[in-house]
Amino acid sequence: MFFRRASEDRAFREAQRAGYELLLQLQATHPWPDFPEQAVPAPAAEEAVAPDLLPPDLRVPSRQEVAGLMMRWQQPLVIDGEVRTCPGCGAYRDWIVFCMRDDFVWLRCRAGHETKEPRLDAAWYNRISGPVDRFHPTLEEGLRHLGH
Incomplete structure (x- = not known):
């Protein structure tokens, strides 16, 4: 067979x-x-090759061009089994989480107290954060966008 x-x-x-x-x-x-033959035009010798990069107004800044990234964290922040509280006012929710160029994570409470969190790093931030939806020229504009 x-x-x-x-x-x-x-x-x-x-x-x-x-x-x-x-x-x-x-x-x-x-x-x-129905399909007459079309002559294929010969490429011009001086024809410039277009770069395959996006125009400047569509480009996203690289990681080196931004001072840091930020996101809002509304629920309590639990690190290593304990709820993280603000050392200044005792707040335990509604944080702004910053990931700075030096790969450190900073926390900012609603009252404006900022503290470095050594147990969190850029890898944690990248796993938890969503896509970047907007770039802001100043920190104040970014905080205003996130509701602080």
Whole structure:
């Protein structure tokens, strides 16, 4: 049975090749009436190659061009099994979490107290944060955007 199937496959492939060769012969002798042949223009010698970069107004700043990233964290922040509270006012929710260029994470409470959190790092921030939706020229504008 295996040999019969191989011979059937071989016959099918030969029929495909014969049909394809016939199609090529027909196209060479009788061009399609609805599709006149179009001459392919030769590329100009001085034609400038367009760069594959986005225009400046569509580019996103690189990580080195921004001072840091920030996100809002409304629920209590639990680190290593304990709820993180603000050392200045005792607040335990509604944080702004900053990830600065030096890969440190800073927390800012609603009252404006800022503290460094050594148990969190840039890897944690990147896992938890969503996509960047906006860039702000100043810290104040970013805080205003996040509701602080």
